[in-house]
Structures are given as structure tokens and as C-alpha cells.
Amino acid sequence: WRKTGREAVAEIRRRAEQRRARTRAGFARAGVVLDGTPIVRLGDLADVAERDAQAAQRGRDERAAALRRQSEAGLAAAEDRRQASLLRAGSTLLRGFARFGR
Numbered sequence: 001w002r003k004t005g006r007e008a009v010a011e012i013r014r015r016a017e018q019r020r021a022r023t024r025a026g027f028a029r030a031g032v033v034l035d036g037t038p039i040v041r042l043g044d045l046a047d048v049a050e051r052d053a054q055a056a057q058r059g060r061d062e063r064a065a066a067l068r069r070q071s072e073a074g075l076a077a078a079e080d081r082r083q084a085s086l087l088r089a090g091s092t093l094l095r096g097f098a099r100f101g102r
Contacts (some may be wrong), residue, residue: 005060017050023102 003011020042 005056005063009056009060012049012053012056016046016053019049020045 023042023045
């Protein structure tokens with residue numbers, strides 16, 4: 001089963017929150033007061049996790065844009081083939097009429 005981009009971003013954020021919660025619990029067990037350096041460290045963890053989530057989001061957006069471009073190119077190619085087919089059919093009809101008229 002493959003996660004969607006949105007689900008992957010949510011998973012990154014959920015795991016980051018779990019890490020922060022475990023870290024806070026570890027500090028509490030050790031008797032560390034969340035002031036100064038420890039709180040800065042938790043903020044750093046949150047920043048890194050958010051950057052990871054944003055990078056995943058950008059990757060998802062870039063992939064979606066690439067797929068849209070690919071789809072548009074395919075539609076344009078299909079339209080070109082359709083028009084070429086119509087031109088060939090018209091040409092065949094004209095040749096038939098020209099032969100019939102002789």
C-alpha cells in the first residue's frame with residue numbers, strides 16, 4: 001500500500017510530535033526543567049521536522065505538476081493524431097472523388 005503525498009506529510013508531522021513527546025517525557029523523568037537549552041533543543045527538533053514535512057510537500061507538489069504536464073502532453077499528442085487522421089481521411093475521399101470524376 002502506498003501513501004499519498006498528503007498522508008506522508010501528515011505522517012512526518014505525527015512522528016515528529018511523537019519524538020518531541022518522548023523527549024519531553026525523558027526530560028521529565030530525568031528531572032530536567034524545560035527551560036533554556038532543553039526547550040531550545042525541542043524547538044530545533046520541531047524546526048527540523050517541519051522542514052522535512054515541507055520538503056515532502058514540495059516533492060508531492062512537484063510530482064503532481066510533472067504528472068499534469070505529462071497528461072497535457074499526452075492530450076496534445078492525441079489531438080495531433082486525431083487531426084492527422086481526419087486529414088488522411090479527407091485526402092482519401094478527395095482522391096476517390098478525383099478518380100470517380102475521370
